[in-house]
Amino acid sequence: MTDHALMLVNLGSPASTDVADVRRYLNQFLMDPHVIDLPWPLRRLLVSLILLRRPAQSAEAYASIWWPEGSPLVEISRRLQRAMHAQWQGPVELAMRYGEPSIERVLRRLADQGCERVTLAPLYPQFADSTVTTVIEEARRVIRRHGLRLRLSILPPFYDQPLYLQALTTSARPYLDEGFDHLLLSFHGLPERHLHKRDPSGSHCLKSADCCQRAEGEVLATCYRAQCLKTAEGFARLAGLAPEQWSVAFQSRLGRAKWIEPYTEARLDELAASGVKKLLVMCPAFVADCIETLEEIGDRGREQFLAAGGEELRLVPCLNDHEAWVAALAELCRQAPMEL
Structure with missing residues (x-):
């Protein structure tokens, strides 16, 4: 039997910037019922x-940020995987929910090697069905389908964990110390119906302006927006930021459905109009830089902010393979509870 394995799982990426590969990737991603929850x-x-x-x-967007080695998201995730080898007593594998290396391929390989226990680590700080749930359900599906003798420990969302928040603050510190007019914490967006569907009370989610600030217990456990605000508040507190120095917005809308607000696009224009000249943007829903950070914020967001009257938009890198994040992630994974 091999040692206890760790499997890091991120979103994934097209195999290349060819339109056919991007279409194949988008089809797999968008046809996931946890992403587009329609019949x-x-x-x-x-x-x-x-x-x-x-x-x-x-x-075209992928091509603008593609690295010589390939997808930035995949390459950064591989760097994290390599760094985790020094922190984990056992195999460290990397899988992607969409594309390659697939969860199915990695789990079957671990089982073939005689592994009996795997810590599954969805690399998403906040809970959402379209990120965390779909990773867990895919892993369970693979285990059932192939009759794999694997026991899972699952890393829960770590949006408010001190280890995570401290690593986030440490990684951002050099950018904060350079001076700025405002910090925008831009989280990935989510359709409002996803929040309503996961409200166990059926009467809390988006029923008042401060619902997320009041969320606790079972409501907080499955409320993506409330968890994002907890991350932002925890980071601002550790970083020593005054309330007027930072704000939160949500990016990456798709389709015509109502998504959670405020929208990052609108916030960029508002900040420029209010006199903000030097803007920092962080994207704490992501632990690795990807098309949503590098292209959507670093390129298009910068162009929008400058066109609206701002002078500088600086993108703070994600945690990526920062040494503080590697150490924090390893400890969080060691604490992950085993499924009964």
Whole structure:
């Protein structure tokens, strides 16, 4: 039997910037019922319509940030995997929810090697069905389908864990110390219906302006927006930021459904109009830089802010393979509870 294995899981990436590869990736991603939570016929119709034009547009965006080694997200995740080898007593594997290396391929390989216990680490600080749940369910599906004799420990969302918040603060400190007019914490967006669906009370989510500030217990455990605000507040406190120095927004909308607010695009214009000249932007829903950070914020967001009257937008890198994050992640994974 091999040692207790660690499996890091991130979102994934197209195999290349070719339109065909991007279309294949987007189809797998968008057809996940945890991402677009519509009945299969409606989801298939909607995704087919999206795939008429979106792959070419996305391929151009990917090409603008692609590295010589390949996808930034995949390469950064591999660097994290390599760094974790020194922190973990046992195999450290990397899988992607969409694309390669797939969760199925990695779990079957671990089982073939005689591994019996795996700590599954979805690399998402905050809970959402479209990130955390889909990773866990895919791992369980693979284990059931192939009859794998694997026991899982699962890293829970770590949005408010001191180890995570301290690593986030440490990694951002050099950028904060350079001086800025305002810090925007831009989290990935989510359709409002995802929040309503996960509200166990059925009467709390988005029912008042301060619902997320009051969320606790079971409501907080599955409320993505409330967890994002907890991350932002915890980071601001550790970083020593005054309330007027920072704000929160949500990016990456897709489709016509109502998404959680405020929107990052609108916030960029508002900040420029209010006189902010030097803007820092962090994206704490991501632990590795990717198309949403490098292209959406670092390129398009910067262009928008400058066009609106700002003078400088500086993107603070994600945690990536920062040594403080590597140490924090290893400890969080060691504490992950085993499924009964």
